[in-house]
Amino acid sequence: MLNRSHTRTRRGLLIAVTAAAAVLSMVAAAPADARGAHRHAAETGQTYYVSPSGSDTSGGLSSGTPFQHIQKCADVMVAGDTCMIESGTYQETVVPAHSGSSGLPITYRAAAGAKVTISGASSVAGWTQVTGADVTTIGQSDPYALNSAFSDAVAAGHVWSTGVDLGSDPSTVQVFTDKQMDIEAQWPYPGLDLLNPTIEHAGAGSADATIDDASLTRPAGYWNGARALTGYWYVSATTTVAASDAGSVTLAAAPPCVHKVVPTDTRYSLSGKIGELANPGEWFYDPTAHRLYLYSTDSPAQHTVEAKARQLAFDLTNASYTSVVGVDLFASTIRTGSTTSHDTLDTITGSYLSHYTDITQGTTDCGSSVDRGIGDTGIVLNGTNNTIVNSDLSLSAGNGIALGGQNNTATDNIIHDVDYMGTYAAGIAVMGNSQTVMNNTIYRVGRSGINLQWGTNAGLTADKDRIAYNDISQYARLSLDTAGIYTCCGADMMGTSVDHNLLHDGTPTPGVTPFAVAGVYADNGQSDLVIANNVGWNNLQGTVMLNGLGSGSYNNGVYNNTGGMTMMYVKGTNQSTGTKIYNNIGTITGSDGATDGGLLMSNNLDPTVDPLFVDAAGHDYELTAASPARSQAIPLAGINDGSTDAVPSLGAYQYGAPKWTAGARR
Structure with a gap:
């Protein structure tokens, strides 16, 4: 007779073995995400390796058997996995197949000491020198190419060409020689510094759609069909030339808003004519013949010549809990999506992030083209709780960074030489709400360092932004x-809150009537802002500017700023109820109309009184022991705490408190 307990033991063992086999069968049949979840319950994740010398069939599980493409990592990685990327240039757009999870992100990381570049450009080869016979052929369809600056450059041996399909729209073409962006052939020749171009201005007699300029010496008809870029006031726009003569061009449409400014303030350039291909670093593309022409004093074959072929290095539209660390971007960028969350971009070095030259959109009056590139250029963080940190970003027609969505963060980044098209794009464009922008260094931008807009997101509770340090x-x-x-x-x-920022050396466009360049500018009726403890110098309108025209400007708090202020209100109207201007140092202009409208001003240092800064010439605006700004402020909790005096100080630096600093902390 069998022992009953032994029988029960054998029966239990059989059940356990059967159950284990079923689990193994389910795991084997499960999709990658489920397998990853099962594996990562007990493990921290798999590391894969990538190298340009690798093979996508190698397995990628060691540095000796790496994949060749980052995309292969993206295809197989699940939560907790890491892709270790070896030195090299990767010409691809990486689209992750899976997301990470909380505590188990998917990570793409440059290997220790590796120089990793993800490039949106592809090489252009097959160059031949353009000859006089070629010019004659070109002249059959474009007679203005004959006896032009272009034909002279050809005769000097400086023009080369190759067959390449760069699409049908020259405004999207971007060409590089030895990693520096070349420019489309144009007049006037702007030079190669995108944020300091040579600028031509319309002359006397110019009207809305007509530019008169004695410097326009090309023959009648030469500029017909060319693309015109115009800029004035806050509007940049592109259109085409309908007719031209020596000394003038007539645009197909009057640029938006130009009727509200002096026409001779209009700065402009003209492109799209091969006859202008005559200067170093210039190119011309014929979309019909699919032919690219390049000005070069020697053979382009002696250089690395590339053209933009891909917009994105990483497309994280559908990837959450994903980190990209330590990689360089060239002629490409990174984008997250509206449902993306908890992605981190760390130590990214990006150059030539976004490019376009066609910027006319929308209606025909003021504002029609100002929004080009705000939400879709530079590093784009949509979704929620995404972060970019410790990165160096430069050279973009639009933004350095765009923060859409909600609860996204940009901190400790260096951003420069962006918005070279001069639109409402910015070093950092802040949209949505509840965003954090802190400790960034931003310089040399076409328009604003930070463009702070506002929007709500369906299903999410709106909250304030923080723009600081x-x-x-x-x-x-x-x-x-x-x-x-x-x-x-x-x-x-x-x-x-816009607080503890250093805002200095605004540089208005040369040759135009200077207007409204400030440190912080709340324009056209912004309300419920706290603007506090900011320091500015070398700004036309001071550190702070409030414009209450239009819908009014209510319930703002402007506290403890250093560097002066300008206000724009209509006297006798109720446009500033609830706004308080307290404890500031510097000249305040335009206050009469504001106070009539309900604005309150108190405890601001008389501009005739020397505040006795530590070193104003050296831009150290701390207060000396003898400063009359000590112990004069209205105490404001969370705004002017920290003074060693019993009563707070005026201005952005509290006497005796440690001096705060701003900018990227590295």
Whole structure:
């Protein structure tokens, strides 16, 4: 007779073995995400390796058997896995197949000491020197190419060409020689510094759609069909030339808003004619013949010549809990999606992030083209709780960074030489709400360092932004009516704080009537903003500018700023109820109309009194022991705490408190 307990033991063992086999069968049949979840319950994740010398069939599980493409990592990795990327240039757009999870992100990381570049450009080869016979052939369809600056450059042996399909729209073409962007052939020749171009201005007699300029010496008809870029006030726009003669061009449409400014303030350039291909670093593309022409003093074969072929290095539209660390981007960028969350971009070095030259959109009056590139250029973080940190970003027709969605963060980044088209794009474009932008260094930008807009997101509770401890300089290089930090128009900002920023050396476009360049500019009726403890110098309108025209500007708090202020209100109207201007140092202009409208001003240092800064010439605006700004402020909790005096100080630095600093901390 069998022992009953032994029988029960055998029966239990059989059940256990059967159950285990069933589990193994289910795991084997499960999709990658499920297998990953099962594996990562007990493991921290698999590391895969990538090298340009690898093979996508090698397995990728060691540095000796790497994959060849980062995309192969992206195809197989699940939560907790890492792709270790060896030195090299990777010409691809990486689209992850899976997301990570909380505590188990998917990570793409440059290997220790590796120089990893993900490039959106592809090489262009097959160059031949353009000859006089070629010019004659070109002249059959474009007679203006004959006896032009282009034909002279050909005769000198400086023009080369190759057959390549770069699409049908020259405004999207981007060409590089030895990693520096070349420019489309144009007049006037702007030079190769995108944020400091040579600028031509319309002359006397110019009207809305007509540019008169004695410097336009090309023959009648030469510019017909060319693309015209115009800029004035805060509007940049593109259109085509309908007719031309020596000394004038007539545009197909009057640029938006030009009727509201002096026409001779209009700066412009003309492109799209091969006859202008005559200067170093220039190219011309014929979309019909699919032929690219390049000015070069020696054979382009002696150089690395490339053209933009891909927009994105990483497409994270559908990838959450994903990190990209330590990689370089060239002629490409990274984008997250509206449902993306908890992605991190760390130590990214990106150059030539986004490019376009056609910027006319929308209606025909003011504002039609100002939004080109705001939400879709530079590093684009949509979704929620995504972060970019410790990165160096430069050279973009649009933004350095765009923060859409909600609860996204940009911190400790260096951003420069962006918005070279001079639109409302910015060093950092802040949209949505509940965003954090702190400790960034931003300089040399076409318009604003930070463009602070406002929007709500379906299903999410709106909250204030925080814009703090940023060092922003050399803004307004290609536009006016702007600021280091610019915000507009008519929004309730829900207590958004703009505080502890250094805002200096606004540089209005040369040759135009200077107007409205400030440190922080709340334009056209922004309300419920806190603008506090900011320091500015070398700004036309001071550190802070409030414009209450239009819908009014209510319930703002402007506290303890150093560097002066400008206000724009209509006397006798109720446009500033609830706004308080307290404890500031510097000249305040335009206050009469504001106070009539309900604005309150108190405890601001008389501008005739020397505040006795530590070193104003050296831009150290701390207070000396003898400063009359000590012990004079209205105490404001969370705004002017920290003084060693019993009563707080005026201005952005509390006497005796440690001096705060701004900018990227590295």
